[in-house]
Amino acid sequence: MTPVTPALDLAIESRGLTKRFGEQIAVNAIDLAVPRGSVFGFLGPNGSGKTTSIRMLLGLTQATSGQISVLGQDMPSRLHEVLPRVGALVEGPAFYPFLSGAANLRRFDTADRHAPSRTRRVRVDEALHRVGLTHAAGKKVHAYSLGMKQRLGIANALLQPRELLMLDEPTNGLDPQGTREVRSLVRSLAAEGTTVFVSSHLLAEVEQMCTHAAVMSAGTLVAQGTLADLRHVGETLVRLRTPDAAAAQGVLSRLGLVPRRTDVPDEDPWVMAPLERDTVENLINEPESLVSALVAAGVRIRAFSIEEPSLEERFVALTGEGFDVVQ
Numbered sequence: 001m002t003p004v005t006p007a008l009d010l011a012i013e014s015r016g017l018t019k020r021f022g023e024q025i026a027v028n029a030i031d032l033a034v035p036r037g038s039v040f041g042f043l044g045p046n047g048s049g050k051t052t053s054i055r056m057l058l059g060l061t062q063a064t065s066g067q068i069s070v071l072g073q074d075m076p077s078r079l080h081e082v083l084p085r086v087g088a089l090v091e092g093p094a095f096y097p098f099l100s101g102a103a104n105l106r107r108f109d110t111a112d113r114h115a116p117s118r119t120r121r122v123r124v125d126e127a128l129h130r131v132g133l134t135h136a137a138g139k140k141v142h143a144y145s146l147g148m149k150q151r152l153g154i155a156n157a158l159l160q161p162r163e164l165l166m167l168d169e170p171t172n173g174l175d176p177q178g179t180r181e182v183r184s185l186v187r188s189l190a191a192e193g194t195t196v197f198v199s200s201h202l203l204a205e206v207e208q209m210c211t212h213a214a215v216m217s218a219g220t221l222v223a224q225g226t227l228a229d230l231r232h233v234g235e236t237l238v239r240l241r242t243p244d245a246a247a248a249q250g251v252l253s254r255l256g257l258v259p260r261r262t263d264v265p266d267e268d269p270w271v272m273a274p275l276e277r278d279t280v281e282n283l284i285n286e287p288e289s290l291v292s293a294l295v296a297a298g299v300r301i302r303a304f305s306i307e308e309p310s311l312e313e314r315f316v317a318l319t320g321e322g323f324d325v326v327q
């Protein structure tokens with residue numbers, strides 16, 4: 001594979017990253033760009049190719065084609081230099097059930113040739129503290145709840161300082177309290193400067209935790225950017241109810257909009273028109289200028305609203321499905 005020329009401000013970059021399983025294309029030529037310092041949500045329904053992508057990014061499975069750069073280094077050729085800088089939780093590590101949480105972490109740390117043995121005990125204690133498992137450090141893992149095992153997995157990824165954390169569905173199977181704890185942990189890690197790449201099939205979770213997101217649908221990357229960018233992917237509508245629908249349409253047309261009208265029996269008609277933006281934040285036609293032009297033309301306004309489709313509606317439109325579905 002020809003290396004990607006790494007962009008310095010990107011923690012992860014892929015070009016044309018593809019994975020085939022026989023006839024099936026699980027990941028189809030994705031170009032990811034994960035800025036350093038971001039909390040990057042990798043969002044998509046079950047089976048859309050998130051885990052397979054993460055496994056390729058970490059060198060756990062070979063890509064069929066495409067290029068990858070992680071922390072400015074080509075992958076998988078620089079795997080041994082890159083991996084010590086990356087903490088990962090992918091499909092939960094296999095813990096020894098009859099060892100305690102702390103003993104499990106010490107075992108994983110011993111197996112890591114980059115981990116200094118002198119500081120092992122302190123680092124294990126700190127990692128357990130970080131994920132709120134100090135009280136259960138001596139408890140055998142078979143007595144851990146799913147949420148505790150998940151947090152132990154994150155503690156394992158935190159045994160050493162990391163520039164990048166990759167977490168595959170870290171809140172899967174957690175109760176609401178556990179979910180909140182993982183979310184706040186991710187935020188505090190990000191505040192310390194760690195880039196966090198986190199996959200999820202839950203839009204609400206990504207909205208609460210992430211600064212950026214990419215949306216996968218059936219192996220394809222259908223959108224990517226800051227959450228603010230993604231919120232403005234769809235159509236914003238002005239909608240008003242008026243007995244003077246024809247006059248309202250005339251005013252909106254003169255302002256460069258393309259209005260349409262819906263008649264409702266026994267009520268005033270609705271007039272609506274898509275609004276355009278010159279920047280992500282800015283509508284070309286401000287609501288107040290629309291209202292004053294309508295009022296100046298004698299249009300009686302009985303209701304007026306600017307409707308932004310929710311992020312959920314936009315993502316459903318992008319992926320053709322919801323996010324809670326299990327396939």
Ligand SMILES: Nc1ncnc2c1ncn2[C@@H]1O[C@H](COP(=O)(O)OP(=O)(O)OP(=O)(O)O)[C@@H](O)[C@H]1O
Pocket residue numbers: 021026044045046047048049050051052053169201
């Ligand atoms: N080892 C494999 N052999 C054959 N097909 C596979 C293999 N691993 C994944 N797939 C298929 O590739 C597609 C993408 O799976 P992947 O696990 O990457 O999706 P995902 O978005 O992570 O979903 P989930 O959240 O359910 O893990 C699925 O159709 C899956 O069945």
